[in-house]
Amino acid sequence: MKSGNLGYPRIGQDRKWKKALEAYWSGRLEEEELHAELRAIRLRGLQTQKEKGIDVIPVSDFTYYDHVLDTAVMFGLIPERFGYAGGEPDLSVYFAMARGTREATACEMTKWFNTNYHYIVPELEDTEPKLTKNKPLNAYLEAKAELGIEGRPVLVGPYTFLKLSKGYAAEQLGSWIDRLLPLYGQVLRELEAAGAEWVQIDEPSLSTTLEAEELKHVSHIYDRLRTEAPGIKLMLQTYFEAVDHYESVTALPVHGIGLDFVHDGGRNLQAIRDYGFPVDKLLGAGLIDGRGIWRADLESKLGTLIALTGLVAADRIIVQPSCSLLHVPVSAEQEAALEPTLREALAFADEKLEELALLAKAGRSGQDAIRSELEAASRSRIALQRSPSRNSKRVNEQTAGLASQSASRSASFAERREAQRIRWNLPLLPTTTIGSFPQTPEIRSARRKWRKGEWSGAQYEAFIQAEIKIWIGLQSELGLDVFVHGEFERNDMVEFFGEKLAGFAFTANGWVQSYGSRCVKPPIIYGDVELTEPMTVAETVFAQSLTDAPVKGMLTGPVTILNWSFVRDDKPREEVAYQIALALREEVEALEAAGIGMIQVDEPALREGLPLKREYWPAYLDWAVRAFRLSTATVKPETQIHTHMCYSEFHDIIEAISALDADVISIETSRSHGELIESFEEQTYEKGIGLGVYDIHSPRVPGPEEMTVMIDRALRVLSPDQFWINPDCGLKTRKAEETIAALRNMVQATKQAREKYAFEATAD
Ligand code: GLN
């Protein structure tokens, strides 16, 4: 029995990778230096895996930006606008696709399955694919020559690659498969010629819901790869969920199948029990959680491994993580500042490698071979489990029974609308913003000074108040209708709340790649979540004291806080969401009691929590909606609840959005070219809604005419009585001048629209 890995974090210790890339982009690092730095990080990662005793080490999982982009570039799938002239694409083309240039907009970026990692979407145009370089081969040769490592090259599989690409119609999938397979064949044959025995071929798309028609394509791909490169062994790797159509996938002509035994709801093991596992294949047993940060319960993992050895010959099993370790931070060694019980219970990538080696050892030599490590793992888990932070009597009493409660407002939407209309008497097409105003370098530096103790709390507070005052003044000058305080005191929309709630911890160096060089440091929810002090009341009330216009309170919602954190694994996510919801409810009630009459609860991450398989959507949406409602339902009818989501693909979850029962929702639309608006032609939506009238992701200031087009388009399907006018998302990344100019245009467009639509509004 061997241990194996599927992918190692690229970012290196202390985000060295990010720093090197950004230095290169800004011209502070020469190309040669960049190659040298990244090579050192890459080799360091390989060396660590070797030192930790991993038998099967992946190569070519490393990247200069993103592994899907690597695959597209390797196959010469470079859109024309990047001016690629053939040959081996140089770094400037590669980074232009990722980041855009003045002449060519970057390729689209989107979420990698249900993770927080973003990949670059390949565009298939009519360019004929061709092999521009063999990246896995280079990586394979390098590991062998430099470190004596016989690595296992990783490739994104053809099915997943095409499923993630755009620029072709569904019926062209077959012809694209036929164009790409000879290239995959060539990559594999060259690897074989260089001495590679195995290749890991990643097909996470096989863990989504597959139609019978799609399964035919998958069979065709693997039949054909077998003839293209008969001599090389393929480890077909699935992850993030149970494999769909277990029997057909395990019957494909490959030499090994990798399955996720962590995020599969127990179904992969059950499928092996029900249908058996092919005797001629290796099983990649994804036992260690590649996405969570908790030390494994080795005893229970060993139990699963023993169960597997009753079904599959032990020497045909590779013990591996459930997916690439790309989704967890590099090493927990630097987290000495954390409370020891928590620190002891953590396992990042390097610690997971140790767990893999231990499990494989136990699989070979029996449980006694790792007795002391088993005991240590269980001790650390028990210690955390027993810690007071996980046993808040108050929280547990409050959350008991919540799963069956619906949490409704005390009045219907129609009644609330009337009460709110009387309370504010807002004009037709009210204008507002999404919450944040520019986070300038001065604001960030003020926060640093305060954190370091150079500034007192009072000094920092006075600084924040001064910012709020400036922007309340600006909003009033601009003529907006509903104000915000501007979120100047917030570093990040989740971290800010996590720092104030009990049950959260923050690592020193727990970075994971989000997209390109951008890394995030998700909070850790390790204990019961409780509100210990009001989080937003002071700033909101201060802002409200400066104006007669309504100031919207601004909170991050329970589902978003959950989805953007590392979450404890001893409780269902649903229950943790309810705990956060109840803490937020106290904050909502405190805002209301302090006279704040509009409260926005942002849920930008609600959609990304959707399970990969559609059959699990209803259960997720049910508890996610309940969590949102728990946090917002207790307010009076005249208190207006807003929410915000920054994506537009919500066609298929519109019922859930409506079930949130928010009085007003704002949604991004300006980049989606009205796709969302079409869904309102098919489904009616009666509550208040603002579809972003301009894109905040670009420094460009759109003119009022452009915004008028957006408004007119929306008002073809929505009523002027329900429509709000706002930008797509928060303005924290924009400069003050851009923000003011764009909002001025927005107000101007609104004034014209009011004249145009006044009659229509009063007429119905
Ligand atoms: N209120 C937040 C802001 O304006 C919303 C951010 C988001 O949707 N991601 O910054």
Ligand code: ZN
């Ligand atoms: Zn947003």
